[in-house]
Amino acid sequence: MDGAHLKGIYKVTILHAIAMDGNNQILPIGYGICPKETTDSWTWFLEKLNECIGDLEGLTLLTDKATSIAKLVRAYKTIEFEQYWGRLYTLRPDVAVYLSQIPCDIWTRSHFPTMMYDYLTQTA
Structure with missing residues (x-):
């Protein structure tokens, strides 16, 4: 999971989650667009992600150590x-x-x- 900060006309942040399958291929799981990367925006994104994929046994989430979720x-x-x-x-x-x-x-x-x-x- 990470956030990508757009710097063009739309100054927003895209929060995204990806996965790696058994063949080490990267698959997009979900994304969300928010005004900026904050604790509240990560909470919102993770709650929506949980609504979509549910609680999966063995699921591990990795981040870039974003201060807003650490x-x-x-x-x-x-x-x-x-x-x-x-x-x-x-x-x-x-x-x-x-x-x-x-x-x-x-x-x-x-x-x-x-x-x-x-x-x-x-x-x-």
Whole structure:
């Protein structure tokens, strides 16, 4: 997933998601046009994407680490994490329940026992 910023007469951002099939061929999944790349526009895009493709087992989403969608995992302090966690739990309780099954020290900076150095990952 990424955003492409148009610079011509129409100054908008196209958010897009692509997939790779078993033959390493790239397939477009969806796109959305928004005024600019923000947390709200990514939330809207991901909700619409979820409406279209549903919850797929084994689905992995990769991004270019856009700051507008990285706030929860990049919170430095636990109090900051708790604020984002509360917002997520209100907006998407199903996602919050899913994430609560994964130890926070694996996927959040605020709970990680040492420095993460901007490398975020989840082990199976």
